[in-house]
Amino acid sequence: MTTNKKKGKSGRKKSRQDESMRVGVLENIGTGTRRKAKADPVAKIVERCQAGDPVAFRELFDRHVAGVHRHLSLLIGPSADVDDLVQLVFLNVYQSIGRFRGQSAFSTWLFRITINVARQEIRVRGRHRRLSTALTEVSMVRGTSVRQTPENRLATWEQVYDVLDQLTMKKRETFILYTYEGYSLEEIARLLGSSVSTIGSRLQSARKEILAILGEEGAKG
């Protein structure tokens, strides 16, 4: 068996290298000033969009749809509704782009809209699932005679999210952004409007909880 450290690190490195999958220009996250934003090519497209240019909106959509889709998929987990949520995000963008003042990078602004849509979705849907259905599902899975090793317990994306669903929203967001999206703690702190130390401890706490959940399920499985 290779060490888990190697696996975890390489996974994260791979995720970090996957820059093209991120939303927009990440180097400007949260630090973009008005002057910086104007130098950014996206800023010009935003200005055209604010002026009502439909082609500009299409350009914004094309540039960012993949990132928004990826963010939403990771934040809410496997779901057939992701396309609907992507649509909702861009509707919100179109509706409120007139109020975007360029004080932060467009990608940051878009990210916040995305995360707000994801939070709403998780609140409405995830809460019920977490509180009632998840328990039933877990007990059904536990009821099988096969011992639940990580190989069969976490074999699918859904099963991974069954574990992540048991974290609180903030811990879940932090864990996903750091581990799957490859953001640094500083970037997450800026995106979520928190301090680096808070994000660090939230991440540590999320991992601790995951370990505890796996331990509990392993003991019962």
Add this chain to the structure above:
Amino acid sequence: MSRRLGPDCRRARRDLLRQDALDAVGRGWLELHLRRCDECSALAEGLARIEQGHELPPPISEESSLQIYDRLIPAVHEIAVDLAHPPRPWYTRRPVQWGFGLAAAAALLVAFAFLGAEPETTLPESRSPAVAVADRGAPTTHHGLIDRCEGVVVLDGTKIGAGDGKFEVRQGTAIDVDENARLAFRIGDAARVAVVGDTTWRISVATDTLIEMVLEKGRLAVEYDGTSGRALDVRTPDSLVRVRGTVFTIEVVPDEGTRVSVLEGKVEVVPRGAGSVVELDEGELVTMPGGEYGPIEDTQRALAAEVDALDDYLAYVGRLVRFDGSPERVKVEVDGRVLGSTPLVARLPEGPVNYRLTAPGMEPLEGTLADEREGDAIAFALAPAPDYQPSVALAPQEPQLGRAGKPAAAGKTSPGVRWDLFQRARAAITAGDIPYAAGLLERAIEGAEGERLVTGLSMLAECYAAMGRYREAANAFDRVAALVPGTEIAQNSRYEVARLSMDRLGDFGRARAAFTAYVASPLGGALKQEAYYSLCELDAREGAHRDALHCFNEFLRSYPGGRSAPNARLWRGALFQDVERRWAEAERDLLSFIQAKPRHPRAEEARYRVALGRYQTGDRRGALRALEEYLRKHPNGQYSVRAQRLRQAILDPDFSWEPDSK
């Protein structure tokens, strides 16, 4: 049932969480352990699988992207048309032009008089000079649902009990929250609202398209879902806050104005009189009517957490139960989380939960709530903590001494001799020869009984304490308390045992038992306040900082002007800083302590903490002022080196300084 892990497994699990920080030896050890231990290996494998995300979701295909865009276009077109031809707005801002304004107002009044405007949809609050009201639709009723209610809260003239927690949110719904109370509730699926401490709140408009709240005084936090299609406005005496989907707080501060902060999203603040509209982004705070911007402080974050706190634990679908009983202000913990103090109405998650009720001096009550249904009340009466058990064994009961004239038993002191010994001991105490007095008293109490034994033992205990023989002093006081239970003398003796154990012996367990017995005793006593304070101090000294913070909060609620209140504020200020990083509240407490006790030995610490708190909140100028004051008053104080380094860090940004809590 959880199995106790071996030390290697515990270490391995700790190491798994900080793999990046392990050195080569640590990694080697972990690898070796994972090879040997199947259970830890499975956990490590599971964590790695989750961290890798197993199989990340496939990127969106071009076809899906096109489909989304195609579905988007009609809606975008509709929005574009709306933007090009906006519908009649809810509000129209007009420049303040007195001549035109008066004419317009007169015309409006005439129009209202003739047309008989509906009072339900256009309330007087809405007719500020800067904001004119358009038609807002017919009044409607929304569903309100209470999540948590602590203390005395009056809803539409009725004190909130448990019930099903449902109420109607309509035009005129009013909520009054007492000084130490708080209420968290939802309005349909559109908003979650928390009103905290001495607040008057009401609904002035409730239609399908708009909810307007009025905050006459106090503090509130709101999380509002702007996607529901309804607009939300909050009116304060000097501003109108327009919200379109956000988390924000509003505080009406006497003599200052309205403080609005935005935690998420954006709001627009319209001053009531002249002045321009302020747009507030996430992370910003503004004080109206002046329009001064500032950073959000921990006070606002704590207030916002009132609506956010429910996220983590309390469920949307749980049942609402009421905790009430005696004594008042009992701390309620459910599944290890402090929900507040009684009387408390709280929404609990589905399924069985464990609760624990605690109050100083009372026996804690624990149990499980499984069958309770919506609206049930959990009535309780905490019993006083068990009677105080002295930690020393009493001497066996002496035989009754004979009457005068009969010879005393061998080895015992006769009453005449005892009387003489007492007189000589008193004289020795007066002369200051305490050890000699103690020797005389030791002989005098041999075989003594009743009042004389109690007096002798008390004097002896005082002598021991004066001589530094604290353990013997505490034991003697213990014996006194046990000899005359249920009396004021016993109460005072317990207090002495507690103080000696806490201050001199470091025996916190014995101190806690004695203080608890003192506080719990129905006799009360002049030192009850001090005993309560000491119990809080014990929590702080033992490192139970959160308990200590809660205890000092409760203490200050019970004795806000008490003798120990300044010291309690010092402790609470320090705990606010160290535990909750609530710098603004900490500063208030610390300054209050300094003002009350400027020459107290810990005033030095308080001054340094004030500077530290200001530095942490970015108020460098204020921090510098506080540091100058500290260094002037305590040039060689125990924090002077730290103060100088902090000062240097403020003046020289390149100077490296690691802030610490003290």
